[in-house]
Amino acid sequence: MKQVWILDRSSEHANELLAALPSHIYDTKIWSDGDDMLAALDESLPDLVVVEQAIEKPRATAVVRAVKERDRRLPIIVTAEQTSSKGAIESMREGAYDYLPRETLPGGLEDAARRALSGDGGLIQTIGSPGPGDVEELGAIVGRTPEMVEIHKLIGQVAETGVAVLIQGEPGTGKELVARALHYNSDRRGGPFIAVNCSAVTPESLDLDLFGAVTGADAGSGASPASELGRVEMADEGTLFFDDIDAMSLETQARVLSILEEGSFERPGTRKKVRADVRVVAATSRSLVSLMKEGSFRVDLFYRLKVVSLFLPPLRDRREDIAYLAGHFMRRAAAKMRREIDGISPAAIELLQEYPWPWNVRELEQSVHGAVAFNRTGVLVPEDFEVLRVGRESWPATGGTCRDLAAAVRTDFEQRTGAGEEAIARSITAVVEEELVRAALEECDGNQVRAAKLLGISRNTLRKRMAEEDR
Ligand SMILES: Nc1ncnc2c1ncn2[C@@H]1O[C@H](COP(=O)(O)OP(=O)(O)OP(=O)(O)O)[C@@H](O)[C@H]1O
Numbered sequence: 001m002k003q004v005w006i007l008d009r010s011s012e013h014a015n016e017l018l019a020a021l022p023s024h025i026y027d028t029k030i031w032s033d034g035d036d037m038l039a040a041l042d043e044s045l046p047d048l049v050v051v052e053q054a055i056e057k058p059r060a061t062a063v064v065r066a067v068k069e070r071d072r073r074l075p076i077i078v079t080a081e082q083t084s085s086k087g088a089i090e091s092m093r094e095g096a097y098d099y100l101p102r103e104t105l106p107g108g109l110e111d112a113a114r115r116a117l118s119g120d121g122g123l124i125q126t127i128g129s130p131g132p133g134d135v136e137e138l139g140a141i142v143g144r145t146p147e148m149v150e151i152h153k154l155i156g157q158v159a160e161t162g163v164a165v166l167i168q169g170e171p172g173t174g175k176e177l178v179a180r181a182l183h184y185n186s187d188r189r190g191g192p193f194i195a196v197n198c199s200a201v202t203p204e205s206l207d208l209d210l211f212g213a214v215t216g217a218d219a220g221s222g223a224s225p226a227s228e229l230g231r232v233e234m235a236d237e238g239t240l241f242f243d244d245i246d247a248m249s250l251e252t253q254a255r256v257l258s259i260l261e262e263g264s265f266e267r268p269g270t271r272k273k274v275r276a277d278v279r280v281v282a283a284t285s286r287s288l289v290s291l292m293k294e295g296s297f298r299v300d301l302f303y304r305l306k307v308v309s310l311f312l313p314p315l316r317d318r319r320e321d322i323a324y325l326a327g328h329f330m331r332r333a334a335a336k337m338r339r340e341i342d343g344i345s346p347a348a349i350e351l352l353q354e355y356p357w358p359w360n361v362r363e364l365e366q367s368v369h370g371a372v373a374f375n376r377t378g379v380l381v382p383e384d385f386e387v388l389r390v391g392r393e394s395w396p397a398t399g400g401t402c403r404d405l406a407a408a409v410r411t412d413f414e415q416r417t418g419a420g421e422e423a424i425a426r427s428i429t430a431v432v433e434e435e436l437v438r439a440a441l442e443e444c445d446g447n448q449v450r451a452a453k454l455l456g457i458s459r460n461t462l463r464k465r466m467a468e469e470d471r
């Protein structure tokens, strides 16, 4: 029998969780007081601890830390009545094995418990002891869809490791926000966060900007050359964020590679090695794989960067987040402009959820800002949003055509192969096939003969695909 301790302030909630764990495998015990549970840990250790994020005095993150101090290998799962990016990031940073949002409970607990207890479960991370969380500086990353919760978890897991991180995603999906979260959750948080936009300047000036220059006047005069600090040195003991790294020249890429490999670089025009203690985070909205094929991105740098790679999904693929994001931006804009806005009308939310947002969260943020400025009634309505005022027929056609589908397939492919997944064809084609079947059945009011004809497949094939979908 595996001993599982559940810490939760609501016994009702704890009992629900308990019910998810088969009693012939798990011997469960419920605690309502964190200090009592921690004291009991000094007497005996269970195999798994489950803590609800909402507990107070001590807070869940403090419990995770205290448990890890007693036994670093004991796996802890944090459950969250109310999912939050801060909760997910901090729990994982303190060493939690997993973070389970309410939507995945209670069922998801059994899976997570099985994984946590299957051998090396508790060893997945050995993240060092954290200082006080610098949450004030950490811009909140709003998002409750499973994809976003995974991102919050990953940030918490890798922040303190100091490894390079590659963040991919369309423009405006929050890549810089994630880069900052990585910085403020790492032990470099006391150091600088220096963001460099590689596409904003010419490749030559980027090189100087980053690596400094030997000032010309002195260079010729025989006096020892003075040098101007580059941004790499400014980022010493901090984080260096390369935005649009795809725009970086091959020469600059070589110097960045040497920072990653040797912790030093050669200043342009000299042979002198300069030491660089920086954590590198890079972002791109283009496919580095295609750039490597063209020969404009170094393969070795790509593999160095993508040790940890993170993909931010486009906003139109996480529509459930739109209402939360819009509310978040509304409150911020209203406070800034000192306007009293009570909310967003359901009709406006519905339209916001349908609009394709080609520029993603950035575009939504600006739209909400505009709407708050424009609004006269205290509740945001569709007419307040410029993007929604134009007729639907003039909306940009993102995410609606087969060309976008091809791009999505490519991205999905790269993500999966990047994660080491194999045998991927089936799961990708299944998505397309299932969607076609669903659409055709809807169009034909469930009539299978007509749906099969519409799709140009046999009725047997249709049935087979429907059966697969049910599985
Ligand atoms: N999940 C989120 N929660 C709250 N704000 C967000 C979120 N994602 C993005 N934003 C906001 O949207 C704006 C764009 O985000 P950010 O600059 O991080 O995107 P980006 O991917 O770096 O964009 P670009 O590719 O254009 O450089 C910022 O103001 C950021 O604060």
Ligand SMILES: [Mg+2]
Pocket (backbone or CB within 6 Å): 175, 176, 243
């Ligand atoms: Mg950016």
